[in-house]
Amino acid sequence: MPVCRKRYHTGFESNSPGHLSLPLWAPTLFALSILIGSGCKEKKVESTTPAPPEVEVIRVAPQDVPITKEWVATLKGFVNADIRSKVSGYLLRQDYVNGTVVSKGTLLFEIDPRPFQAEVDQAKANLEEARGALAQARAGLLEAKANQQKTEAAQGKTEIDVKRYTPLAKAKAISQEELDNAQQANLAANAQVDAAKASVSTASATIDARSASVDAARAALENAQLNLGYTKIVSPINGIAGIANAQVGDLVGATTPTPLTTVSTADPILAQFAAAEQEYLSVVRGTGKTTSAAQAAVKRLSFDLVLADGTEFPYIDREVDVRTGSINIQVAFPNPGNVLRPGGYGTIRSVVRTQRGAIAVPQRALTELQGRYMVAVVGDQDKVTVRQVKPGEQVGSLWVIQDGLKAGERIVVEGTQKVKEGMQVVPKPYEGPAEKLSDKLSRKR
Numbered sequence: 001m002p003v004c005r006k007r008y009h010t011g012f013e014s015n016s017p018g019h020l021s022l023p024l025w026a027p028t029l030f031a032l033s034i035l036i037g038s039g040c041k042e043k044k045v046e047s048t049t050p051a052p053p054e055v056e057v058i059r060v061a062p063q064d065v066p067i068t069k070e071w072v073a074t075l076k077g078f079v080n081a082d083i084r085s086k087v088s089g090y091l092l093r094q095d096y097v098n099g100t101v102v103s104k105g106t107l108l109f110e111i112d113p114r115p116f117q118a119e120v121d122q123a124k125a126n127l128e129e130a131r132g133a134l135a136q137a138r139a140g141l142l143e144a145k146a147n148q149q150k151t152e153a154a155q156g157k158t159e160i161d162v163k164r165y166t167p168l169a170k171a172k173a174i175s176q177e178e179l180d181n182a183q184q185a186n187l188a189a190n191a192q193v194d195a196a197k198a199s200v201s202t203a204s205a206t207i208d209a210r211s212a213s214v215d216a217a218r219a220a221l222e223n224a225q226l227n228l229g230y231t232k233i234v235s236p237i238n239g240i241a242g243i244a245n246a247q248v249g250d251l252v253g254a255t256t257p258t259p260l261t262t263v264s265t266a267d268p269i270l271a272q273f274a275a276a277e278q279e280y281l282s283v284v285r286g287t288g289k290t291t292s293a294a295q296a297a298v299k300r301l302s303f304d305l306v307l308a309d310g311t312e313f314p315y316i317d318r319e320v321d322v323r324t325g326s327i328n329i330q331v332a333f334p335n336p337g338n339v340l341r342p343g344g345y346g347t348i349r350s351v352v353r354t355q356r357g358a359i360a361v362p363q364r365a366l367t368e369l370q371g372r373y374m375v376a377v378v379g380d381q382d383k384v385t386v387r388q389v390k391p392g393e394q395v396g397s398l399w400v401i402q403d404g405l406k407a408g409e410r411i412v413v414e415g416t417q418k419v420k421e422g423m424q425v426v427p428k429p430y431e432g433p434a435e436k437l438s439d440k441l442s443r444k445r
């Protein structure tokens with residue numbers, strides 16, 4: 001900076017040699033000289049206008065967009081068998097490892113068998129006793145039949161005597177008293193025969209009763225043996241045995257509210273999710289009013305299973321079971337090797353319809369402000385207009401715009417944070433992901 005070099009008369013006076021005298025107005029003159037000296041310095045101020053920011057834009061165009069829906073699904077076994085104890089007793093042992101694959105008939109739990117073994121022994125003794133009583137009844141029947149034959153023989157003799165004495169008594173060959181004695185003896189013999197026949201009938205009835213007792217004792221023995229067998233709890237199916245809900249020493253029984261464990265068939269495995277009523281109606285609308293038509297419409301959909309880590313389950317052969325009562329939908333996926341386990345979670349994804357001529361933009365092009373969504377539109381003069389839009393369905397990283405954009409308009413995708421209303425920008429083609437937007441859409445079909 002150039003400095004003014006000027007000479008001023010200070011007015012200093014010397015009263016004596018080698019001594020200067022300072023007048024009273026000297027301080028004022030000194031300060032004025034400083035101000036004048038500083039004013040002589042030249043300052044150069046440069047004013048610069050910032051260059052318009054560079055932004056990346058895309059030109060929106062109508063295209064057919066497959067609308068994809070996603071639901072949170074719970075994985076369930078195709079068959080879920082609750083394992084319960086059929087008899088009451090103390091849990092003695094758990095014979096499987098939680099979460100392992102078991103085969104049909106695999107021993108899972110054991111209940112203390114001693115009380116049930118005692119019942120079996122008692123039932124066997126009762127059966128033997130009933131069989132002994134039956135044998136005794138059969139012997140009584142034989143004895144009754146023999147007595148009947150004996151009395152019938154005696155009655156035959158008395159009857160012969162009556163027939164022989166009757167003409168003799170008329171001819172006065174014998175006395176009337178002898179005929180009367182023969183007749184009384186015959187009557188007594190007839191009574192003994194009737195009594196013998198009654199004894200045979202009683203013996204036969206006793207045999208029937210003893211036979212019924214034997215059958216009852218045999219049934220009691222079989223029931224006791226069944227209860228003894230129930231102390232060993234086995235798996236009814238092939239599947240995965242879950243975590244045990246009872247510990248060794250617990251008293252368990254048929255009335256226990258919680259099952260001991262659950263064995264689930266995991267191949268195939270079911271992914272169950274609940275569809276919203278509007279989503280369900282949007283799929284079945286136009287298919288007719290019958291339940292079968294609605295179910296057929298849902299079965300025509302193609303479902304994908306996305307696991308919790310974001311990977312897509314590779315097996316795509318599946319069956320759909322629609323339960324329209326609560327709009328629960330089950331999709332069966334093959335599960336070789338039991339990779340997926342019941343109780344897990346995943347995401348079911350399906351293309352439910354195709355929106356024709358839709359305008360889809362990257363989600364990053366939208367800015368949310370208090371519930372409103374805005375996009376920056378670049379006009380013909382490369383000036384920005386911030387416009388409110390109405391977003392619709394999401395398709396991956398894209399968002400379908402229902403209102404607010406027209407085909408052919410350019411919108412800012414990268415650099416939205418640098419622009420504002422009326423700003424001049426330098427638009428450049430969007431250089432985001434290498435894949436084209438159309439490829440993103442086609443991949444969702």
